[in-house]
Amino acid sequence: MKRWLAGAMVFVVLTLVGSFADPYLISLMTIVLLFTFLGQSWNLMLGIGGQLSIGHALFVGLGAYSVGVLYVKYGISPWIGLFLGMIIAGSVGAALAWLSFRFEVRGIYFALLTIAAAEFARIMFSGWEFVGAMQGLFFPAPTGEIEFLMLRGGARFYYFVALALAALGIAGTELISRSYLGYVWRAMRDDEPAARALGVRTFRHKILVISVSAAAAAAGGGVLGLVQGSIFPDSIMGMGLSVDVLIGPVVGGLGTTFGPLIGSLTAIPLNHLMSAIGDSLRIPGLNNITYGIVLILVVWFLPVGIWPAIVRLGEAIQAPSKVWLPHLRKAEE
Amino acid sequence: MTALLEVKNLSRSFGGLVAVKDVNFTLEAGRITALIGPNGAGKTTCFNLVAGSLSPTSGQVFFEGRQINNTSPEIVCRMGIARTFQIVRPMRDMSVLENAMVGAFSWTKSVKEAKSKAYESLERVGLAGKANARTDQLTLPDRKMLETAKALSTRPKLLLLDEVMAGLRPTEAAGVVRVLQTLAEGGLTILLVEHVMRIVMEVASNVVVLHHGAKIAEGNPAAVVADPKVLDSYLGAGFHA
Numbered sequence: 001m002k003r004w005l006a007g008a009m010v011f012v013v014l015t016l017v018g019s020f021a022d023p024y025l026i027s028l029m030t031i032v033l034l035f036t037f038l039g040q041s042w043n044l045m046l047g048i049g050g051q052l053s054i055g056h057a058l059f060v061g062l063g064a065y066s067v068g069v070l071y072v073k074y075g076i077s078p079w080i081g082l083f084l085g086m087i088i089a090g091s092v093g094a095a096l097a098w099l100s101f102r103f104e105v106r107g108i109y110f111a112l113l114t115i116a117a118a119e120f121a122r123i124m125f126s127g128w129e130f131v132g133a134m135q136g137l138f139f140p141a142p143t144g145e146i147e148f149l150m151l152r153g154g155a156r157f158y159y160f161v162a163l164a165l166a167a168l169g170i171a172g173t174e175l176i177s178r179s180y181l182g183y184v185w186r187a188m189r190d191d192e193p194a195a196r197a198l199g200v201r202t203f204r205h206k207i208l209v210i211s212v213s214a215a216a217a218a219a220g221g222g223v224l225g226l227v228q229g230s231i232f233p234d235s236i237m238g239m240g241l242s243v244d245v246l247i248g249p250v251v252g253g254l255g256t257t258f259g260p261l262i263g264s265l266t267a268i269p270l271n272h273l274m275s276a277i278g279d280s281l282r283i284p285g286l287n288n289i290t291y292g293i294v295l296i297l298v299v300w301f302l303p304v305g306i307w308p309a310i311v312r313l314g315e316a317i318q319a320p321s322k323v324w325l326p327h328l329r330k331a332e333e
Numbered sequence: 334m335t336a337l338l339e340v341k342n343l344s345r346s347f348g349g350l351v352a353v354k355d356v357n358f359t360l361e362a363g364r365i366t367a368l369i370g371p372n373g374a375g376k377t378t379c380f381n382l383v384a385g386s387l388s389p390t391s392g393q394v395f396f397e398g399r400q401i402n403n404t405s406p407e408i409v410c411r412m413g414i415a416r417t418f419q420i421v422r423p424m425r426d427m428s429v430l431e432n433a434m435v436g437a438f439s440w441t442k443s444v445k446e447a448k449s450k451a452y453e454s455l456e457r458v459g460l461a462g463k464a465n466a467r468t469d470q471l472t473l474p475d476r477k478m479l480e481t482a483k484a485l486s487t488r489p490k491l492l493l494l495d496e497v498m499a500g501l502r503p504t505e506a507a508g509v510v511r512v513l514q515t516l517a518e519g520g521l522t523i524l525l526v527e528h529v530m531r532i533v534m535e536v537a538s539n540v541v542v543l544h545h546g547a548k549i550a551e552g553n554p555a556a557v558v559a560d561p562k563v564l565d566s567y568l569g570a571g572f573h574a
């Protein structure tokens with residue numbers, strides 16, 4: 001219960017931020033929240049389901065293009081685009097997983113397959129005139145008016161869309177993780193043969209978790225495209241985006257509910273700050289270097305991520321004798 | 334006399350090594366059978382063949398009259414065969430209780446039901462007091478009992494136990510023996526691998542002896558320990574019962 005309360009408080013603070021912050025902060029926080037959601041989708045797949053994807057941009061891109069093509073070319077509401085994108089990405093994810101596991105391609109080899117698939121899609125979309133090829137797709141500039149049915153509006157509107165998405169992602173992960181799926185998926189993550197011996201049909205559960213993760217990533221991708229106002233294959237389906245998706249949960253805490261939020265909240269503003277400093281000092285790439293260093297430091301000193309470390313610290317303050325019992329999930333409650 | 338499990342001419346080789354050689358036995362419902370033999374005799378391999386973790390090179394396994402060799406382990410489990418692993422395999426990032434819950438999800442989707450079944454299983458093996466511990470806080474004998482609890486949560490008809498009493502003190506082992514007897518009285522069929530002869534004598538109504546992968550003897554415990562072939566195989570392997 002404490003967790004729901006904490007979550008609600010964070011939500012209130014973020015609502016206030018959206019109501020009063022200046023445009024720069026709003027646009028920064030919109031990206032943070034979107035990557036919280038995308039990170040959450042990735043986290044569900046690895047942190048709970050035990051399946052590593054390093055090509056999540058594939059699903060993000062499919063979502064963005066579904067929204068973009070339908071809206072820009074046919075004027076169809078992004079709501080429908082989001083829905084379609086989720087179905088397409090969910091099916092592509094399921095098909096990829098099915099093929100892979102059917103032929104015993106698993107673990108790190110499955111991860112390599114996800115990159116290959118993402119790169120294949122990126123190259124295909126780069127040459128596909130119908131979806132704008134390398135020139136990309138452009139959404140018409142927002143009028144500033146909020147059209148809820150068309151999911152169109154100004155920066156503040158999209159901030160709240162991103163906030164709603166992030167909240168949904170966190171609540172959804174929490175619900176899944178407490179349902180039988182959470183138990184079964186974590187068992188499969190910890191020891192697949194042992195889980196199978198206990199009756200867990202891991203083949204279908206792996207396909208399911210990947211499909212759910214892909215569909216969620218597509219929803220995030222659809223909104224990301226709207227927020228950015230344009231879609232290019234190199235950025236929305238590129239390797240760089242796949243990495244951006246996983247930085248939040250890795251820095252914040254793998255497999256935890258709040259990790260992706262904390263991680264994105266740390267990593268993305270830092271990246272922006274360093275890129276600003278780099279620009280003024282004329283050191284191009286300073287942000288990438290700092291990013292790399294911070295990642296290494298976090299993985300080195302806080303291998304389980306920032307969020308579990310905070311929880312542990314909180315526990316230490318409340319009950320000093322219990323510090324030696326820091327169990328990741330127990331600690332979160 | 335209904336055979337719950339029937340193993341027919343079962344063989345399995347790994348490269349040139351024949352780990353299980355033309356083995357036959359049947360398990361009767363509600364009885365406890367011990368599978369014994371010196372180290373490397375093929376006991377664990379037999380378990381893996383029955384549980385679907387390995388497929389036989391030749392031969393068949395029948396459970397309730399249905400052929401189950403080449404069936405995947407999760408389906409074999411759902412049919413009613415649960416097994417423990419000789420080398421314990423706890424889910425490391427899950428608590429003792431959560432570990433014991435997993436098996437219950439083979440027959441229910443309700444977390445509440447799974448939890449109460451898990452408590453019941455832990456209770457049986459004497460681990461209820463450690464339900465919220467992490468698995469790495471358990472001693473090895475406790476981890477073996479957790480394996481048993483995990484298997485019990487699947488509501489099996491046949492339970493395969495691979496050396497679950499190893500490392501237990503005699504009084505503790507006696508407690509587990511009573512648990513197994515109670516389970517068998519409740520209709521559960523048990524096949525157990527056990528090295529301590531005293532336990533085998535006490536708990537098993539039938540004993541199957543393997544040596545170099547082949548069955549060299551079968552019968553009631555007293556007859557089996559008196560069998561010169563059995564004595565030879567153990568003494569030859571430097572084992573003293």
Ligand SMILES: Nc1ncnc2c1ncn2[C@@H]1O[C@H](COP(=O)(O)OP(=O)(O)OP(=O)(O)O)[C@@H](O)[C@H]1O
Nearest residue numbers: 347350352370371372373374375376377378379419
């Ligand atoms: N996966 C495998 N690959 C190759 N050889 C194996 C494999 N599993 C078992 N063996 C071999 O098969 C033989 C039988 O092993 P098994 O584990 O079934 O014996 P066991 O009777 O359970 O012995 P222990 O009492 O030591 O547990 C051994 O020689 C072992 O090395």
Ligand SMILES: [Mg+2]
Nearest residue numbers: 376377378419
């Ligand atoms: Mg063995």
